[in-house]
Amino acid sequence: MPASMMNCRPEELVERLGFADVEGGGEANLKVLRDLKNQIIGNKTKKVIYLQLGAVPRIVSILAAALEGGESCTASNIIVQSAAAIGSFSCGVDDGVQAVLNAGAVPHLIRLLSSPEEKVVDAGARSLRMIYQSKLAPKFDFLEExxxxxILLLLNDKNENLADLAASIIKHSCKSREEQKALCHAGVLQRLVSLLEGSLCQRESSLDSITTVVKDNSEIASHLSTINDGRAVNLIVGMMKDRYPRTRFLSCACLIAIGKASPRHIQELEIRTKLILILSELLEEYSQVGDEALFTLVSLVEDKEDLHKQALSMNVIQKLCDSLHRSDINGRRLQGILLALAELCSRYEKSRDHVMSSAVLDLVFNALRHECADVRIAACRLISSISRSVKSLFAGHFSTESTVHGLVQLLQDSSIPVQAAALKAICNVVVNFKASKAIFIESGCVKQFVKLSKSTDSELRLNAVWALRNLAFNADKVCRERIIFELSENALVSLISDLEPRVQELALALIRNLVDGCVESIDTILRKYAGVLDAVVGQLQTSFPEVCTQAMFVLANIAAGRDFHKEAVIGNLLPPGEDSPPVLLKLLLSSDIMLRTVTVWCIINLTQPNCPTSSSRVSRLRDAGIVSQLKTMVNDSCLDVKFRVRSLLGQCNISDQALS
Structure with missing residues (x-):
């Protein structure tokens, strides 16, 4: 490029754009367009500068004028350069795509596709493909004929760029089962299959589109398996051995989509093993293919322990760990590696052991501070998976001050998904060992947990209460006091009555853990947070058995305390002057085994014979018909309930004898 072009200031180029019309100064416009295009290609900084200067609307105006200005050679060249510049602005920069859409470029670019000049068609197709790689691109409604x-017109054309554009449009726009069926019934799937035997570009475009059309749709996947007597699927399987990495990758992605939609078509272990092998080999491709292969691998092995074991035996985990040590790793690849390791360690203990022995933990902890939010989330997920190992927790790998500090810092991250992921990781780390609880308490995380438990985001609220519950599990007195101190009565009542049943359940489980075996905590809840007990009792009427069960666990733990604690519980379960059948009766008749069991446990704690007022509580239970109901449960279908009931009835007889 001549030095004069390189040194031309953006302000000058933008000012010169459109100065001359196509007829009078087309060559001048052409030169400016080339200069600008050459400056922005591959340079995001320059793109942003030109966007701020308003270059895109001017370029679109030049394109529109050239389309109306005749069929001269200059006009064609201006069209090609304008389209190329618009495509470049749309490549990798969402603000650029938005500017292109706002300027009304898409209809003009679509017009180029019907041009008799191949170079014009190519320029329009490439520019539109850049736009349709962005989530901001307009959707094509495939329910419209x-x-x-x-789309069929594009696919049937001999121009490979048009087939590539069709694939981009299908991938971006086809989101519903109805649209998948519409494409299939219109003959699009059949045409895509025929392109599998075309050129490299056609094969790859076809594979990408087929993946979209069959995704999560068993009907379409089954139909694909019947096309050409099953030859279509065999062609895709054969492409796993293709010489081109991108083709191998796309064939793997397509087969995985088919297998997920209709498992019976891709269920042979041999094919799934081959998929793992090829995707792991593609990790050595330091390109977009290698980056995306990681996410496709995650999709393949997700929730499949047999494939987790297979991946370990094929040395995939070691290959992933080795990749973490590379200094030239980009953010997208780092995210993929961390997510792949997180999935492979999510169920299989030997996979966790392998990661722990590969000296990568420091690299994972460093990733918690990565500039990319997706990488920070992936690092949290890997910590969540590895920390499922009691062995690793016991070894103290996650309870160092630096690790705790890194996770707690993320609770104040600007990204809500990062905060949620950090909370999940913390949930696992704090659940079992008092040493780690103390470090977390000292970090000031409880205040953050409580703050996030008030979030309007349901996932964040859920994870925050989950973290509090796990922190309170088997915690010492100091830890429990800190949690109760940070939680107000209103906060606890609000969580118990949350709109989300799962949040209600975890909030009750938190209180259950706080009062478990700690009379001081029971005293605090009953004396200072009286409204909490009312809210707990209120949840005994819920239609969600899991919530009701946790409420009974709270009452059972309180009933295990001092005598006046027991009186508080029975006073709420059997309120004086209540005419309707007591809630205890309904719970004992429940079809939910766990609910029946914990209800019996609560009554056992209420009637402990070593308490001076137990006999009076037995009398109240007898008068309410509870003892009669218990007698009908001596042969309960659940062995645990049966034995507890027999023990309880014996306990009640002892109390009766003491009363007489």
Missing amino acids: ENLKF
Whole structure:
């Protein structure tokens, strides 16, 4: 490029854009367009500068004028350069895509596709493909016949760029089962299959589109398996051995989509093992293919312990760990590696052991501070998976001050998904060992947990209460006091009555852990937070058995305390002057085994014979018909309930004898 072009200031170029019309000064415009295009290609900084200067609307105006200005050679060249510049602005910069859409470029670019000049068609197709790689691109509604005809027109054309554009449009726009069926019924799937035997570009475009059309749709996946007597799927399987890495990758992604939609078509262990092998080999491709292969691997092995074991035996985990040590790793690849390791360690203890022995933990902890939010989330997920190992927790790998500080810092992250992921990781780390609880308490995390438990985001609220519950589990007196101190009565009542049943359940489980075996905590809840007990009792009427069970666990733990604690519980379960059948009766008749069991446990704690007022509570239970109901449960279908009931009835007889 001549030095004069390189040194031309952006302000000058933008000012010169559109100065001359196509007829009078087309060559001048052409030169400016080339200069600008050459400056922005591959340079995001320059793109932003030109966007701020308003270059895009001017370029679109030049394109529109050139389309109306005749069929001269200059006009064609201006069209090609304008389209190329618009495509470049749309590549990798969402603000650029938005500017292109706001300027009304898409209809003009679509017009280029019907041009008799191949170079104009190519320029329009490439520019539109750049736009349709962005989530901001307009959707094609495939339930409209005209749009289906347009896609078929692109796919049936000999121009490979048009097939590539069709694939981008299908991938971006086809989101519903109805649209998948519409594409299939219109003959699009059949045409895509025929392109599997075309050129490299056609094969790859076809694979990408087929993946979208069959995704999560068993009907379409089954139909694909019947096309050409099953030859379509065999062609895709054969492409796993293709010489081109991108083709191998796309064939793997397509087969995985088919297998997820209709497992019976891709269920042979041999094929799934081959998929793991090829995807792991593609990790050595330091390109977009290698980056995306990681996410496709995650999709393949997700929630499949047999494939987790297979991956370990094929040395995939070691390969992933080795990749973490590379200094030239980009953010997207780092995210993929961490997510792949997180999935492979989520169920299989030997996979966790392998990661722990590969000296990568420091690299994972460093990733908690990465500039990319997706990487920070992936690092949290890996910590969540590895910390499921009691062995690793016991060894103290996650309870160092630096690790705790790194996780707690993320609770104040600007990204809500990062905060939620950090909370999940903390949930696992704090659940079992008092040493780690003390470090977390000292970090000031309890205040953050409580703050996040008030979030309007349901996942964040859920994870915050989960973290509090786990922190309170088997905690010492100091830890429990700190949690109770940070939680107000209103906060606890609000969580118990949350709109989300799962939050209600965890909030009750938190209180259950706080009062478990700690009379001081029971005293605090009953004396200072009286409204909490009312809220707990209120949840005995809920239609969600899990919530009701946790409420009974709270009452059972309180009933295990001092005598006046027991009186508080029975006073709420059997309120004086209540005419309707007591809630205890309903719970004992429940079909939920755990609910029946914990209800019996609560009554056992209420009637301990070593308490001076136990006999009076037995009398109240007898008068309410509870003892009669217990007698009908001596042969309960659940062995635990049966034995507890027999023990309880014996306990009640002892109390009766003491009363007489």
